[in-house]
Every structure is written in C-alpha cells, then in structure tokens.
Amino acid sequence: MSRFSAPLVELLGPVLLLVAAAAVAGALSSTQQLEFENALVMAAIVVALYVFVGNSGVISFGHLSFAAVGGYLSGLLTIDPQTKSFTMPGLFPFLAHAHIGVVLSLALAAAAGGVFALVVGLPLMRLSGLPAGIATFAVLGITYNVLYYWGKVGPGAQTLSDIPEVGRWTLATGAVITCVCAFAYQRSRFGRQLRATREDAAAARASGIDVYRQRLLSFTLSGALAGLAGGLYVHQLGLITPDQFYLDLTFVTLAMLVVGGSGSLWGAVVGALSISALNSFLGDAENTVHIGFRLTLPNGTRLVTIGAVMALVLILRPSGLTGGRELSLPRRRA
C-alpha cells in the first residue's frame, strides 16, 4: 500500500499546506490577508526556482527575469487600453490595444517565461558552477536594465498600476499548479535523469545522460513556472516596479529555498511559507501584537531577525529545515 501512498503524500503535503494557508487567510483582517496572499505567491516563485536549482544543483540568480517578463506581460495585457494609452503612450501596439482576462494572461505569462528561459538557456546551460551563476545574474541585470528604461515594454522606472487584482483562491490555484508541475517533473524520467547529474555529473554522463539537454528542459519548465508566478505576483499586488523583480527578491527567494531544503518540493514550500510567516508576524509585532502578552518590537527588528534566522538555519542545518527530504508519513516497523 505504501508503494502507492508515499508519492501521494509527497504531493498532497505541499498542496494541502498551500490550501490551508489560503483558507486561514479568509478568517483574518485585510492586512494579514494580504500577507498570506503574498506568501502563496512566494511559494509559487520558490517552487519554480526549485524545479531548476533543486533538481540540477546549479544555482540561478536569473529566475526573476522570467518572473518579471511574465509579470509585466500579464499585467499589461489585462489593463484597460484607455488607461494604457494615457499612462504609457509609447507601448508596442499589441501591448497597447490588448485587453484580455486574467486567466488567459497568466497562461501567456507562463508561455513567455518558458520561451525566454529557453532562449537564454540554449547558450547558458553549457555552463555550470559559478560561471553559470554569474551568467544568469547578468541576464537578470539586463532584464532589469531594459524594463527600467524601455518605454515600449512598460512604464519604465514608473509604477505599473491599475492591474486587476485577483483573490486568494486564484493565487492558491496558481501556486498549486506550480507544485503539481514540479512534482510531475521530478517523478518523470527527465527529472530523475537531472537529479542523477546533480549527484554526480560524470557518472550520469557515463550512463548516457545528456546533461545539457536535461538542464535545458528543466530550465525551460522552471522559467515557464516562474513566468506564471510573476503573473500571480503582479495580480496580487495590483502594481509593480522593476525593482520588485530585482536583487532583494532574488536573494530572499533563494534563501527561502535553501532554508526550507533545496533538495525537495516539500522543502521549497515549507521554506517559502515559514519565512513569509515569520516576516508577517514580525511586521505585525512592530505595531504591537497580543500573544498572551503585548509584544511591541522596535521598527527595523523585522529585517534583522529575518536575516539572523536565515543565517542561523543555514549554519546549523545546512541541508535546510526539511533536510532536503520529501514529506512522508511516520512508518511503522514490520
């Protein structure tokens, strides 16, 4: 029996956690609701990152460029054309005139993220190690630079606003979709081959695995999921600037992945939700919370605590909170 239920637990654990987060959010004040919604989006981004970084063991600083492309595309396509002609007169015509629904725009965001990742990955997946990290970072730098200055693809340094917002169930569905894709991928032939290259590239190559091809496939899928997650992000916030898809979020999402445990889907979701929860709790505590007693933290302690917790977890448990293992039910010895 456990042969069939074990994989199910691996998928249901993360999914139920996300659904629970969305359900709990309904019972809370509107500020806290926003924080829970943000946590769902973070989970989607971290899971997208996990598909490549976790399975391949190659670090990528560039995934937010795919999220940024997906996010900006999805945002621009859903804004009322009249508003756009007013605020962004220089847009490409197809962006200026389009007006589609959120769900369709999210699908397009995923497609755009995937195509961008494929184009970038074709040359870059030949690299590994630090050069790969720096090269993907260079991609992020270029994306940021272009979004910041090019008036044909957005409002540049100005805020892209008036984006239709979506509710927490749409966000939860999006996050669950990324989980299901990540799960299906890691259990597929391709996912297993890539994990083999992570453990020992030379041995994997000797067993007939094409490292470049497996990495490229994973990078493309991961880019598509990041595009979707970026779309969720802009529809959650309702407004966006290029800075929100740059260094800070890159480091925070990578840290979430490693803190949770970069070797497993469960770790990605746990990392994203636990750091988000801590962040949200500390943010509230700076304006006084009641947890049996009144707790008021001075302003600025939130970031210090988050940084200290991330550093501590990495030092004390370098394989992450989950140890890089998937969720499994406690097993009774026969």
Next chain:
Amino acid sequence: MNWGQAIADAIALGSLYGLVAVGIGLVFGVMRLINFAYGELITAGGYVLAYTSGWPPVLAIIACVAAVIALALVQERVAFRPLRRSGATPATMLVATFAVSFLLQAIYLLAFGSRGQIVSTLGHLNTAFTIDGVDIRWIVVATVATGVTLLAATAALLNRTSIGLHIRAAAADFRTARILGVRANRVIGFSFVVAGFLAAAVSVLYTVSNPLVQPQMGVPITIFALVGVVVGGLDRLWSAAFGGFAVGFVYGMCGDLLSSQSSVYLPSVVYGAVIVVLLLRPAGLFAPLRARVVERV
C-alpha cells in the same frame, strides 16, 4: 570631459575594483567560498569613518582598519567556520553569505538609519592639480598608488612568507595541505585578516569620491567586483585582480565618455559582454588556455 581625465578616473575606479577582487579571491582561494558579505565590510569601514570624521585622519583610518578586520574575523568565526565544519554544499555556503550580507545590512539600517552618513575624513583629496590641461584629483593618484602598493604587498606576503606559503598550499589543495601540517583555522583566519585590511583600504578610498554611506553601499561594489573576478578567472589572484580592474576601468570609461542619454543601457552592454566572455572562456579571460573551471556551485 576629455580623454585624459576620463582615463585617469577609470584607472582609479579599476584599481579600487581590483582591490575588492583580490579580497574576494583570497578568501575564495583557501575556502572555495565566495563571500558575498564582503561589501558589508566596506560599508562598515565607511560608517566608522563617518563617525570619526572629527578625528585626525590617521586615527580615523586606524580605527576603520581595526573595526573592519574585527568584523571580518567575526564573519569567519561566527558564520563561515561552522558552515565549513558542517560540510555544507558550495551553493548553501554562497546563499549563507547572502544571508550574512542581508543581516548586516539590516543591522546597519537599524543602527544608523536609511538616510546615510557623510564621510569627510579625506575630503581635501578631491581637489585637483593640472598637467597639460588635464585636471587630476589627488584621490585618483592616492587610489592608484594605494592599489599598486597593496597588490604588491599581498603578492610579497603570499610569495615570501611562510604563512603565505601555507595560504598558497591551502589554495592548491586544502586537504593535502592540512595533512602536511598546515593549520586550517590559522590560514583561513589570516586570509580573512588580509581581506579585511583590503576592504578597509577600499572604504577609505571609496568614501572620498562617494562620501554618503548607506546600508546598501557595499552591494553594487561587491557585484561588480564579483563579475570582474569571475570574468578574469577565479583560480589565481592576479587574474582575479585584472578582471576586477578591467570591469572597473571599462565602466569608468563608458560612464565618463557617454552622454547620460546613451549610457542608460550601459549595464546591459557590460552584462552582455560578461555572458559572451563566460561562454567562450568559462574559466576566465586570463586563465591558461586549457584551464578547467575550478568550482561547481
């Protein structure tokens, strides 16, 4: 703006990034760790200088050096040594240095505020003298002189002293070096001291031209130097230093010569060039032809 002045400024910027590159490369050599929190050492030095602006410059600089070296040792002792002992993967170590960098920035923000502090210790070095109609600021001369002196001193230290020999042995093969009696903690601690000293020198020089010290001041410096280090080639100090110098020089030249209209996409051009270099020469621009990539992260 004329050529002579642009070249002088670019050489100064290149020297500065060269120093940062050596600081990062030295620690990478013995520990196989890219310390992303290196920029926060430079920021710390900046804050010390800002709060000692009334002191005589020599004392302020001594305080700055002492504080930065102390912080470098704290980083090593509190964060990186336990990580090394726990056998963390290189990717985890790298992300851990992000976390340290993030934490230090948060502490600076809490302690010193977001608006920034002004350094005026060596402000008079911003005055210029003229050769053949080219205005050269004294800080440019000071930066280049300090850069060359410190690089030479580091090279002498590595090549002429026994601790330098130990560092080179550890960089070549850490495990074998330990078996042969090189003390790991001593070598690593010492390279953090040297790296901290270099960071303090960068703080002193950098804050003359950019006197506003903010919590995130060190981040762009680290990123550019890191790009330079990887482009130049990580496995040897001089190639890392050249890479840092090259990135700083190119950036300085372009920033000075291009108008602000056409320079907005300059970062894209630099990053694009970085990608091309990495694809053609993954082990670095100045690495030997057959060199392999040293480290997988």
